[in-house]
Amino acid sequence: xxxxxxxxGLTLKNPIVVGSCGLTSSVSEIKKLEKQGAAAxxxxxxxxxxxxxxxxxxxxxxxxxxxxxxxxxxxxDYIDVHVKEDHLxxxxxxxxAAKKEVLIPIIASINCxxxxxxxxxxxHIEEAGADxxxxxxxxxxxxxxxxxxxxxxxxxxxxxxxxxTVPVTIKLNNSFTHMAKTILDLSQTxxxxxxxxxxxxxxxxxxxxxxxxxxxSFSSPNDFVESMRWIALLSDxxxxxxxxxxxxxxxxxxxxxxxxGADAVQIVSVLYENGIESINxxxxxxxxxMQEKGFSSLEKFKGKxxxxxxxxxxxxxxxxxMKYFSGIH
Numbered sequence: 001x002x003x004x005x006x007x008x009g010l011t012l013k014n015p016i017v018v019g020s021c022g023l024t025s026s027v028s029e030i031k032k033l034e035k036q037g038a039a040a041x042x043x044x045x046x047x048x049x050x051x052x053x054x055x056x057x058x059x060x061x062x063x064x065x066x067x068x069x070x071x072x073x074x075x076x077d078y079i080d081v082h083v084k085e086d087h088l089x090x091x092x093x094x095x096x097a098a099k100k101e102v103l104i105p106i107i108a109s110i111n112c113x114x115x116x117x118x119x120x121x122x123x124h125i126e127e128a129g130a131d132x133x134x135x136x137x138x139x140x141x142x143x144x145x146x147x148x149x150x151x152x153x154x155x156x157x158x159x160x161x162x163x164x165t166v167p168v169t170i171k172l173n174n175s176f177t178h179m180a181k182t183i184l185d186l187s188q189t190x191x192x193x194x195x196x197x198x199x200x201x202x203x204x205x206x207x208x209x210x211x212x213x214x215x216x217s218f219s220s221p222n223d224f225v226e227s228m229r230w231i232a233l234l235s236d237x238x239x240x241x242x243x244x245x246x247x248x249x250x251x252x253x254x255x256x257x258x259x260x261g262a263d264a265v266q267i268v269s270v271l272y273e274n275g276i277e278s279i280n281x282x283x284x285x286x287x288x289x290m291q292e293k294g295f296s297s298l299e300k301f302k303g304k305x306x307x308x309x310x311x312x313x314x315x316x317x318x319x320x321x322m323k324y325f326s327g328i329h
Contacts, residue, residue: 015265020268236303
C-alpha cells in the first residue's frame with residue numbers, strides 16, 4: 001500500500017504526524033516515534049506566555065535584589081533579551097540535534113498570544129534546520145473585550161512569513177463565529193497549511209472541595225468529528241494543506257479524515273493512553289482497510305466523502321438536529 005501524502009509541500013511516508021507534546025521534546029523520544037512509524041513530528045511548543053512569565057520573574061528578582069535602578073534602565077532590556085535568547089537557544093539545539101538523528105520532517109512550533117517582536121524567533125528556527133513551522137495561536141474566546149481575532153492572526157502570519165521561507169501552518173481553535181469564512185480567508189494568506197483543531201484547556205469543578213481543577217487532559221475518540229466536518233466542507237475550497245487534530249484514536253478515524261479530504265492527521269492523546277507502539281497498529285489498520293477496499297494509495301480515496309463528492313452534503317452543513325428525528329427536540 002502506498003501511504004505517502006503531501007503535507008505543507010513535504011512528502012510524508014504516511015499521514016500520521018505526532019503533534020506538539022512532551023513526547024516530541026527530546027531527541028531520544030523523537031527517534032522512538034520515527035521507529036514506530038511516525039511520518040513527521042511537531043516539536044513541543046516554545047510558549048510566548050512562558051517566555052514572558054520568565055522575563056517577569058527575573059525582573060522581579062532583580063528588583064528585590066537591588067539590581068534595577070531608574071538610571072540604569074538598560075538592565076531591563078538586558079534581562080528581557082537574555083531570557084528570550086536562552087529559550088530560543090535551547091529550542092534551536094533541539095532542532096539541530098533532531099535533524100542529525102532522524103530522517104522524518106521536524107516541524108517547529110510556537111505557541112502565540114500576540115504579534116510582538118519575538119516573532120523574529122521564526123528566522124532562527126528556520127536557520128536551525130526545521131522543515132516547517134506550526135503557529136499555535138492561542139486567542140482567548142472568553143475575552144470580554146471586542147477583538148478581531150482573524151485580523152490578529154493575519155498580523156502574526158504576515159510578520160512570520162516575512163521572516164521565513166519554510167512552510168508555515170496555523171493550528172486553530174474552534175471558537176470563530178464564521179468558521180468557514182475564517183478558514184478560507186486564512187488559507188489565502190500565503191500559509192502552507194491549517195490544523196483543525198487545537199485542543200483547549202478543559203477545566204472542571206471538584207464538587208467536594210468546590211474548587212476549580214484541571215479537567216480531562218486527553219481527547220476523546222468522538223472528538224474527531226468536529227474537524228472531520230469542517231475538512232469535509234472545505235477541503236476542496238482551501239488554498240493550503242489541511243491536517244485533522246483532536247480525537248484521532250483509531251485507524252477508522254484516520255480513514256474518515258482522509259475520506260473527508262485531510263492531507264494528514266495529528267495524534268497525541270492515543271500515544272499517552274496506549275503507548276507509542278499504537279502508531280504501528282494505526283498504520284496496519286489503515287493498510288488492511290485499503291486492501292479490503294481495493295485502494296492502492298491514499299490519493300485514490302482522499303476526499304471521496306467530502307461535501308463536494310458525497311451524495312448528501314447537507315449532512316455536514318446542518319447546525320441543528322432535525323426535530324422530527326426520533327422525537328429529539
